[in-house]
Amino acid sequence: MxxxxxxxxxxxxxxxxxxxxxxxxxxxxxxxxxxxxxxxxxxxxxxxxxxxxxxxxxxxxxxxxxxxxxxxxxxxxxxxxxxxxxxxxxxxxxxxxxxxxxxxxxxxxxxxxxxxxxxxxxxxxxxxxxxxxxxxxxxxxxxxxxxxxxxxxxxxxxxxxxxxxxxxxxxxxxxxxxxxxxxxxxxxxxxxxxxxxxxxxxxxxxxxxxxxxxxxxxxxxxxxxxxxxxxxxxxxxxxxxxxxxxxxxxxxxxxxxxxxxxxxxxxxxxxxxxxxxxxxLIKRILPSMITDRTRTNSGTDKETSFSSPVRDDSNDVPHRIESIEIATGIQPLPQAQPGGDSEQQINMMNFLTTPADVGRSKQQQEMDMMDFLTTPDMDPSMIRRTQTQPTINRTNTAATDNSVYFGFVNMKRPRSMLKTKGMESFKYCAMVTILFFLWGFSYGLLNTLNFEISTIANQSTSQFLGLTTAYFGAYFFGAMTVGQVVLRRWGFKATFICGLCIYGTGTLMFWPSAVLLSFPGFIISNFVVGFGLSVLETAANPFLALCGPSEHAEFRLLLAQGVQAISSILSQLLAEKVLFSRVASLIDVQWTYLSVALFTVILALFFYYMPLPEASDTDLQQQSEDLGIYRSQTVSFSFVKTKLPLIYTTLALAIAAQWAYVGAQEAMSAWFGQLLSTTTPVSGHLTLSMDNYVLVGHTTFAVGRFLFAPLCLIIAPRILLTFILLGCLIFSTLTFALSLNANGIAGPALVFFFFEGPVFPMVYAMGIRGLGRRTKVGAVYITAATSGGGAFQFVMWAVQQVDHKSVKYSYCVIVALFAFSLLFPAYLNLVPGARHQVDPAKLTDLLGASRRGSEGGDGGDDRPDTPVRRMSRKFSVIFSKISPGGHGNGARESQEVGIVEHRERQSWGTQGTGDGLHSPRSP
The missing domain is CATH 1.20.1070 (Rhopdopsin 7-helix transmembrane proteins)
Structure with a gap:
């Protein structure tokens, strides 16, 4: 050689x-x-x-x-x-x-x-x-x-x-x-x-x-x-x-x-x-590596009584057939039996084989590889399929109803998420919040990556905007197809796992796109990532809204979305300061996406094993009926001849508001840097770099979510949402109308970021409230409305192309979108039935009011009167005075801006007691 x-x-x-x-x-x-x-x-x-x-x-x-x-x-x-x-x-x-x-x-x-x-x-x-x-x-x-x-x-x-x-x-x-x-x-x-x-x-x-x-x-x-x-x-x-x-x-x-x-x-x-x-082969050469001598000597009797080799005698065949027929009722992945003998063995083939072997003789039956992996004490000369005793675990079936087999240990089966509270609710919500961190990280990384792609590949403005459009456009298809089917048929956990698998695949698809610098490849990978995240959001947002005391639904969702905003900031810092600090190509980014993909695999396995609470359509319907919200309730408007279903009208307006809001949010994010760069700076330079201004804007966005979260506990979310959207409208108008230099125009723009932060989770939580058995469908539709984020960036670009208008002038699109979004909180505050739907009183308050009413009381609650509550009552009186005469069938007027709660399903005497709301249950 x-x-x-x-x-x-x-x-x-x-x-x-x-x-x-x-x-x-x-x-x-x-x-x-x-x-x-x-x-x-x-x-x-x-x-x-x-x-x-x-x-x-x-x-x-x-x-x-x-x-x-x-x-x-x-x-x-x-x-x-x-x-x-x-x-x-x-x-x-x-x-x-x-x-x-x-x-x-x-x-x-x-x-x-x-x-x-x-x-x-x-x-x-x-x-x-x-x-x-x-x-x-x-x-x-x-x-x-x-x-x-x-x-x-x-x-x-x-x-x-x-x-x-x-x-x-x-x-x-x-x-x-x-x-x-x-x-x-x-x-x-x-x-x-x-x-x-x-x-x-x-x-x-x-x-x-x-x-x-x-x-x-x-x-x-x-x-x-x-x-x-x-x-x-x-x-x-x-x-x-x-x-x-x-x-x-x-x-x-x-x-x-x-x-x-x-x-x-x-x-x-x-x-x-x-x-x-x-x-x-190992059994023949080194049997000590496989056979557990101590277990074999001490547990022979137990093992023999549990599972024994079948002899070749033909007289044993009928008994074997009988035992296999009985064993067919055993589930392939059975639950562990609490208190059972830990020394008992069950051959894996008892679960992985079927009666298809019955018709074959012993000589014809193939001994599968798995038989050797699960029967270490079986003598090689007696290799046969084992039989299961007719009484195997039959008496212990009832004992497993409240347990879940968690890989190697038993865990208590979680109850319905509508009934969780305290630390139990916090535990489950904290686990699901990991998903919020994941898609926030992905969102921030994609924003920076798309900008770098356009720079390195010399892409046009339309191509740059096309990447974001592909990402948000996938939200419609992901939520309406895979997200809807999996959530409604298999529940929240299955939707999490499915979304993680699609998302992980999408992150790896960036790899060949980065190597080849292929614009179609980036479009496809952005679409797949958005598709996977839309499936995740279809389940994660309603999970946070429903898991725990329902008066805290907006609070929980705002905190989780705040974590999402923080992770977005961290990923942008990572991208700008580390990944793209001296970028000449995009190949190095593949390691980040590989890490994210591996993390999603680990996370999917974690959610597979971790028992999570679910909520059936029946539970959700019963909860709404306990609140006095029924599908038969209607709402009428002077400009509409027929009465409209209350809950579906609320849902439709929530979808429209979410679609317009996300469109405005992403349009602002996409054009903010161009707004600063095309506005005349002071003394020829910006106080902060454009990247740092963007980071400050996203930081105020996150602060807004964390700040308004506790306010939802003392002020009705519909009041807060009105105030927030008015703030968005005002400061977007200032950004559009003021003639200031770049540093000056950044002021109202940053305040605008602060106000727009809480909108998404608040609209989401109120949009699905009271939908009953249609709650999961409503969550699908509101998630699909996120696709609005891919439309209005192009609209702003088109406005700029008309007579060569400036970027600042195109912000009129954002002003119009927030003016349109205000229709939703206006409806919630002016229509009594809608007010009842989105801020019902506690069940305990209704029961107490009913008792006090029967005793001649005024039906109020016994909570201390505070300035916030007095102000809330004044707001409610104003809204009730200016609301139209027509209202929802069986609706009530809110007496104060109360704490919002979905009551737990309970059995109590008289239906509809407590607030004078008497509405027949829908069929």
């Missing part, structure tokens, strides 16, 4: 590492074949696919090893001319074999998952099929891209055909752009079986070994990340990043480590895929 090239060559390292990992992979594949073919005498599709993967991995490793003998790892000056042709062919062979090797390995693992969960674990099967489709479609597409990387094809490996007439794709750029597909599928393969495995009722030690065995795939993801790092190092050399295979300066040296880690990724993947199949 030729020399590796001395001290300045990577050839020797590449050869040793590649060869070593392939030898280890060969050892594990051989062990798998012995375990499956020789000991079990069983062959499955995943075994054959793994053999195919090993054959391709051999070709991959050989191409690298052969390349090191022809100059791979050397600098160009150290490579003899006669080696170049062979070197180019070995590199080309590697590029063709890499994706098929990964595809075969992952296909084998996913087929194993499908066998493991056949006829059970429907979600695992669906997810496995989906991942299998992604793996194979991506693998085939990438393989063809590598085969036809040059035109003509021979230009990729034939030096004689390399000329100016041939065109090629940069192979390093292609690998970087395709990296997210590998990471997403790696994470999916890693995560998919974990809920199934942790849900098994097994002894602690056995379950731990089982989970660790399957999570060894994390090493593949780690190797993939290392490989991407070295690919990026190779791409940092401009000629390598933008030229054909092997034609850049020192390509053989710069790309050699990246190629080595690619081979390591494939070989380590094969090793990890084979480990779960090796128990029969």
């Amino acid at each position: 030729a020399s590796f090239g001395g001290n300045h060559s990577n050839g020797q390292v590449v050869f040793v590492v590649t060869t070593t990992t392939f030898v280890l992979a060969s050892v594990f594949v051989t062990a798998r074949i012995i375990s499956r073919f020789a000991i079990l005498r069983s062959r499955a599709v995943d075994d054959w696919v793994m053999i195919v993967a090993w054959v391709i991995a051999f070709g991959l490793s050989f191409s690298i090893d052969y390349g090191t003998s022809k100059g791979l790892g050397r600098h160009d000056v150290d490579i003899p001319t006669e080696w170049l042709s062979a070197l180019r062919k070995s590199e080309y062979a590697f590029t063709i074999l890499y994706n098929p090797a990964l595809m075969a390995t992952k296909t084998s693992i996913l087929i194993f998952y499908l066998r493991m969960s056949r006829n059970t674990q429907k979600l695992l099967r669906i997810a496995s099929y989906a991942t299998l489709a992604v793996v194979n479609i991506a693998g085939v597409v990438l393989t063809f891209l590598n085969v036809f990387q040059c035109s003509p094809v021979s230009a990729a490996y034939d030096l004689l055909r390399t000329n100016s007439n041939s065109t090629c794709i940069s192979i390093v750029t292609l690998y970087l752009a395709s990296a997210p597909v590998n990471i997403i599928t790696d994470l999916a393969i890693l995560v998919l079986p974990i809920p199934v495995l942790t849900g098994m009722r097994l002894p602690q030690r056995q379950k731990t070994v089982l989970v660790v065995t399957f999570t060894l795939g994390i090493f593949v993801t780690i190797v993939d990340v290392v490989r991407i790092y070295y690919l990026q190092q190779a791409a940092d050399h401009s000629e390598v990043a933008h030229t054909r295979l092997g034609s850049g300066t020192d390509f053989a040296y710069n790309a050699s480590i990246a190629l080595m880690w690619s081979a390591v990724e494939v070989n380590v993947g094969i090793i990890c895929a084979c480990i779960p199949t090796l128990k029969p």
Whole structure:
């Protein structure tokens, strides 16, 4: 073999590492074949696919090893001319074999998952099929891209055909752009079986070994990340990043480590895929590694009475059939039994198999890999499927109704979120607030990233605005499609997990877009991220509004949205001071998005295991009826001939107000920097830089949310919302009308940021109040209204184009939007039925008022009279005087600006008592 090239060559390292990992992979594949073919005498599709993967991995490793003998790892000056042709062919062979090797390995693992969960674990099967489709479609597409990387094809490996007439794709750029597909599928393969495995009722030690065995795939993801790092190092050399295979300066040296880690990724993947199949062989060679002697000696009787091997005697077959028929009622992921014997074992196949095996003889029944992972004390000579006793856990079913199996421990099942209070409510709301932090972080990062994209890629104004439009436009589609279906059918937790998965996928999609500087790629990635966050918001906002004492709904939502605003500020600081401080390309941003994607995976697993309270449509309807709010109530207006449904009128106006508000908010955010830069500054400079002015504006935005949160506890939110929107209207008008320099115009603009902060959570909380069984649908529609943020930036730009108007003049659009938004609080304050809907009294107050009324009292409450309450009563009197005569059917007038509360569902004597509100229950 030729020399590796001395001290300045990577050839020797590449050869040793590649060869070593392939030898280890060969050892594990051989062990798998012995375990499956020789000991079990069983062959499955995943075994054959793994053999195919090993054959391709051999070709991959050989191409690298052969390349090191022809100059791979050397600098160009150290490579003899006669080696170049062979070197180019070995590199080309590697590029063709890499994706098929990964595809075969992952296909084998996913087929194993499908066998493991056949006829059970429907979600695992669906997810496995989906991942299998992604793996194979991506693998085939990438393989063809590598085969036809040059035109003509021979230009990729034939030096004689390399000329100016041939065109090629940069192979390093292609690998970087395709990296997210590998990471997403790696994470999916890693995560998919974990809920199934942790849900098994097994002894602690056995379950731990089982989970660790399957999570060894994390090493593949780690190797993939290392490989991407070295690919990026190779791409940092401009000629390598933008030229054909092997034609850049020192390509053989710069790309050699990246190629080595690619081979390591494939070989380590094969090793990890084979480990779960090796128990029969280990049992033969080192039985002490598997058998727990102390448990075997002390618990034999218990285990024998619980699950015993079925003998080959044909007389046992009827008994086996009977036991399997009884076992079919057992759920695949059963709840742990409190107080049960911790030493009892249940074979995993009791949950992962079905009566489909009944019709087959013992010789025909295939012993699945999982049998070996969950029966460590079974003698190899008696390998059979175990039977379940007819009385298994049947007597303990009732005991589990109030418990939830949390992976390795039991947790109390949470009650309805409408009944939580105190620390229980705080605990759940704090966990969900993590999601608010996540999408705030993403929002701030995207704002800065979109600006940098437009700068680096020399994008036009319309392209820059198009990125934001794609992000907010996705809110409509995400909420109305996936968000609505998942929330209504499976609840809040499932919606959180679904939204996190979509969002994590979207963050990784920024990777190829940044590598290729592709504007369509950024549009798609912005859309997917917005789609995922809209699904999250569809569930997170109503969760905060409903989970806990309902008089604090606005308070909780304002605090959570304040956390979202703070995280947005932090992400902007990170982006401006660290990520984009000396930016020449966007490739470095991929690590931030990779971190965010990994965090979303961890967060999705956290929410999967953490029991969260839910609220059924029945509970929500009962709560509204307890408040005296019914679907039959109507509201009439002088300009409308027919009466309108009260709750739907309130919802429609809330949707319109939210749509206009978010449009104004995002238009202000998009054009604020241009407003300052196009206004004449004092003495030729701004007091603060434009970036710092934007940060100050977003800080006042967050302060507004935190400041108005406690005020909602003492002043009716509809009064506060009126005051806030009037402040927005006034200061947006000042920003539009005043003729000041840049520092002067920044004053009213910053105050405007302060007032607009609390609007979104307050409109959201009041918009879904009293909707009953339509609460989740209302949450979907109000979330979809966030899509208004993508429309009015273009409207302002269009205004500027008419007769070349200034940016400041285009702020008339924002003034109009806030004038329109004021219709919602005007309706709430002037229509008595709407006032009753959004600020009902406490149930205890109504009961007390009813008792005092029957005793001749005035029906008031016994709370101390304060200046705030006196002022509130005066406001209410004014609104009641100027409100129109027509009001909602069965509506009442608020006697004061009271504390707002959705009362808990309770059973009490007379329906409609306490405030003189008598309305029949809707059918």
